[in-house]
Amino acid sequence: MSIDQKHIEDIPLFIENRDFAAIRQLLIGLPHADAAELLQHLSPVQMAVSFRLLPKTAAAEIFEYIDADHQESLIRALGDNDAAGILNAMSDDDRTAFLEECPEHAVQLLALLDPAQQRVALQLLGYPENSVGRMMTTKFVSIRQDWTIHHALEHIRDRAKDVYYVHVVCSVDDSNRLLGVHRIRDIFLADPKSHVRDLPSAPPLYLKVTDTQEHAVKTFRKYSRTIIPVVNGDMKVVGIVTVDDVLETATEEAAKDIAFLGAVEVPEEPLLRTPLHRLIRQRAGWLVILFIGEMFTATAMGFFEDEIQKAVVLSLFLPLIISSGGNSGSQSSALVIRAMALSEVTLSDWIKVFRREIISGIGLGSILGTIGFARIAVWHELFPSLYGEHWFLIGVVIFFSLIGVVLWGSLAGAMLPFLLRRLGFDPAKAAAPFVATIVDVTGLVIYFVVAATILRGTLL
Amino acid sequence: MSIDQKHIEDIPLFIENRDFAAIRQLLIGLPHADAAELLQHLSPVQMAVSFRLLPKTAAAEIFEYIDADHQESLIRALGDNDAAGILNAMSDDDRTAFLEECPEHAVQLLALLDPAQQRVALQLLGYPENSVGRMMTTKFVSIRQDWTIHHALEHIRDRAKDVYYVHVVCSVDDSNRLLGVHRIRDIFLADPKSHVRDLPSAPPLYLKVTDTQEHAVKTFRKYSRTIIPVVNGDMKVVGIVTVDDVLETATEEAAKDIAFLGAVEVPEEPLLRTPLHRLIRQRAGWLVILFIGEMFTATAMGFFEDEIQKAVVLSLFLPLIISSGGNSGSQSSALVIRAMALSEVTLSDWIKVFRREIISGIGLGSILGTIGFARIAVWHELFPSLYGEHWFLIGVVIFFSLIGVVLWGSLAGAMLPFLLRRLGFDPAKAAAPFVATIVDVTGLVIYFVVAATILRGTLL
Numbered sequence: 001m002s003i004d005q006k007h008i009e010d011i012p013l014f015i016e017n018r019d020f021a022a023i024r025q026l027l028i029g030l031p032h033a034d035a036a037e038l039l040q041h042l043s044p045v046q047m048a049v050s051f052r053l054l055p056k057t058a059a060a061e062i063f064e065y066i067d068a069d070h071q072e073s074l075i076r077a078l079g080d081n082d083a084a085g086i087l088n089a090m091s092d093d094d095r096t097a098f099l100e101e102c103p104e105h106a107v108q109l110l111a112l113l114d115p116a117q118q119r120v121a122l123q124l125l126g127y128p129e130n131s132v133g134r135m136m137t138t139k140f141v142s143i144r145q146d147w148t149i150h151h152a153l154e155h156i157r158d159r160a161k162d163v164y165y166v167h168v169v170c171s172v173d174d175s176n177r178l179l180g181v182h183r184i185r186d187i188f189l190a191d192p193k194s195h196v197r198d199l200p201s202a203p204p205l206y207l208k209v210t211d212t213q214e215h216a217v218k219t220f221r222k223y224s225r226t227i228i229p230v231v232n233g234d235m236k237v238v239g240i241v242t243v244d245d246v247l248e249t250a251t252e253e254a255a256k257d258i259a260f261l262g263a264v265e266v267p268e269e270p271l272l273r274t275p276l277h278r279l280i281r282q283r284a285g286w287l288v289i290l291f292i293g294e295m296f297t298a299t300a301m302g303f304f305e306d307e308i309q310k311a312v313v314l315s316l317f318l319p320l321i322i323s324s325g326g327n328s329g330s331q332s333s334a335l336v337i338r339a340m341a342l343s344e345v346t347l348s349d350w351i352k353v354f355r356r357e358i359i360s361g362i363g364l365g366s367i368l369g370t371i372g373f374a375r376i377a378v379w380h381e382l383f384p385s386l387y388g389e390h391w392f393l394i395g396v397v398i399f400f401s402l403i404g405v406v407l408w409g410s411l412a413g414a415m416l417p418f419l420l421r422r423l424g425f426d427p428a429k430a431a432a433p434f435v436a437t438i439v440d441v442t443g444l445v446i447y448f449v450v451a452a453t454i455l456r457g458t459l460l
Numbered sequence: 461m462s463i464d465q466k467h468i469e470d471i472p473l474f475i476e477n478r479d480f481a482a483i484r485q486l487l488i489g490l491p492h493a494d495a496a497e498l499l500q501h502l503s504p505v506q507m508a509v510s511f512r513l514l515p516k517t518a519a520a521e522i523f524e525y526i527d528a529d530h531q532e533s534l535i536r537a538l539g540d541n542d543a544a545g546i547l548n549a550m551s552d553d554d555r556t557a558f559l560e561e562c563p564e565h566a567v568q569l570l571a572l573l574d575p576a577q578q579r580v581a582l583q584l585l586g587y588p589e590n591s592v593g594r595m596m597t598t599k600f601v602s603i604r605q606d607w608t609i610h611h612a613l614e615h616i617r618d619r620a621k622d623v624y625y626v627h628v629v630c631s632v633d634d635s636n637r638l639l640g641v642h643r644i645r646d647i648f649l650a651d652p653k654s655h656v657r658d659l660p661s662a663p664p665l666y667l668k669v670t671d672t673q674e675h676a677v678k679t680f681r682k683y684s685r686t687i688i689p690v691v692n693g694d695m696k697v698v699g700i701v702t703v704d705d706v707l708e709t710a711t712e713e714a715a716k717d718i719a720f721l722g723a724v725e726v727p728e729e730p731l732l733r734t735p736l737h738r739l740i741r742q743r744a745g746w747l748v749i750l751f752i753g754e755m756f757t758a759t760a761m762g763f764f765e766d767e768i769q770k771a772v773v774l775s776l777f778l779p780l781i782i783s784s785g786g787n788s789g790s791q792s793s794a795l796v797i798r799a800m801a802l803s804e805v806t807l808s809d810w811i812k813v814f815r816r817e818i819i820s821g822i823g824l825g826s827i828l829g830t831i832g833f834a835r836i837a838v839w840h841e842l843f844p845s846l847y848g849e850h851w852f853l854i855g856v857v858i859f860f861s862l863i864g865v866v867l868w869g870s871l872a873g874a875m876l877p878f879l880l881r882r883l884g885f886d887p888a889k890a891a892a893p894f895v896a897t898i899v900d901v902t903g904l905v906i907y908f909v910v911a912a913t914i915l916r917g918t919l920l
Contacts, residue, residue: 167627224704244684254714260797261721271799297779316777319757338718339731432892
């Protein structure tokens, strides 16, 4: 499903004709996410005009689906009164996300909130960035274990006016400490005269307010929940995390990995809206670091200048040899990063992976080495002058170099994610370009040393 | 949260002492996902013994959390009677996933099902792989628009015994065609004497049974839902998709991207459990293709053998130059793949991206070129004999080559994902190693052509 091109063209016409009822009807008739998408296609003024026509609750809900850039310009176009209405009616987790995105106006915007909402917003923004506290909502329903089911249902019905998610509720003791997590289905099915404490309940699953968002994603995935309560250090329930925010976080984490794997910083804005000078600055950082790393290849090559002078033929195969090391290293690092992301492999498995990579590296190196040797043999048959009388020895050099370089690339690529995780970094930073850079320098040393050993007395 | 090491050690002791009550209590006391994880740590026999102690419903639910390999061996260890019990009690979406994983036993396992379950299982397996039909469950509640709220609530309560998800229900007409999607909260809050048709309802969001799972992930993300109904070609409701399966699919899609980006096939089994010969075969495919691609570097180098012979100094910078092209290409492709994954960029944006990459490429190339020139100038000051009297011209060659190679790398890297998507492939296949291979051959041609132009009459 996606929005209709016609709708985008309709709204400006409606505005021109002052047919405001039509705009309201159009926007309310769409799912909120589509209404938000439609608004984002309008000019800032058209957007503000249309938005002001919406009933308050719908406005707040549609606002939550608008992206951060448009949210900011819309809030500014609306004026303080309307802006205050929206901000107070927003759900608190989405509000935290919005305020995070515009730090320079956050104080101004906070001032627009009711005292109660202000307290909530400040509390949520007080949790560390990227923590569960920053993604939770404080609007949830809890019931007491000593209540009857009848009383609990009355309470839930009562609270449902203000709370968006009621299909999972926590039960707590009289100090608000978490005791159980119940599905509305089970409450529904229970005898109204029985007590909450008699409900079926798995041991309550919870997140701590200081847990990382990555941990939240893993927990949701593992336990297949839609809502998980959040507790503070005293096990008191302070909020809930809902699966829609988790799905969003999971997608962003995955996109972050893609950026890492290409050795660029994670862009903060959509690609086409990032000013070019900023994009160049972001890319230049890693590119320069990689470039400086690669400079060691020039230094290393310097040591073998004599060999190259004597046997220029060696230089012909240089790009082939070193890129094979980089490619096998990229494969190994991708396999390990992926296995870590899926929790198939932990830090302590490094030695198992290391042993397996030795066999894989030698196996793959032999395959490439054989192809490399065959290529030289065939070319020698076709053009006997190309590699001269020593073609066989050159082939042997290529064969053994490829085994060495692929083995080294596989080991380095597989171990780098472990090393990064051990040092507390994201293993996904072991991107192909970094692996290739590390492997290039060593790869060419391996190549020339193998060549020097085998060709001594003949070509060298 | 994770399971306790002590629990893993306890179970074998309990089995030895024939203390079966203790095992049952331990497993039931854990969240199902943890009980499943614990079982997977046991030997196949211990696992089957422990599993048989569980009450039927708990057994089916815990079974759903066990990974496919262990599921298969467990089912075989259980014997037909117990296996049939589990398979019939499983939720149908998880059963489809399980049957997908063991195609060679699927027929045998299908035979164990009750006729009704058999029909459902065959129906679901009849949908194309990777379609919404393969991830949906047919257990859902629908209510009729002409019912009263009171009647609807009675119906939901009644169905809740068999249906896991009741917090969102569809309303349908008398031919089971989708009319609305309602949250249990709204039904709760409505006047029991009013009718279902009076409930607040956004236009119903739905998935088609033939939609791709990727589309399902995008829809869940965009509209923040926990349940979306699935309709067939006649708009009749045939099932629902729940967010937990979507989160799982989203994670797997992301992991697939990681594998692609390292130029390996997506492994089907956990890394450490994949037999090495299969892993080597999987990796060898792409590695050989990349190797053959890189062979063209040797061919291209052959054309410049004379130049290298005359000015060996040129070969020293070769790895540096061509790797810079590969690195900038990896960055561009990662940025474009990421933007496509987040739906920031569509096919028609290619020309905008192309124009922006021209500027980025020249900008980044100039930065690297300047550093490269500076390095030669500084080294010349330190070791005047290194590059000889023509150091300045060599520096100029490096400067312009880097601009050319980085520009070319950026353009090729940015356009490859567009090309792949245009041809119907996954743009994430534009992995760093492929980009690097394409760029290496062209990069060295650019380098030697620039060198030949600038150094003609001096070094060459």
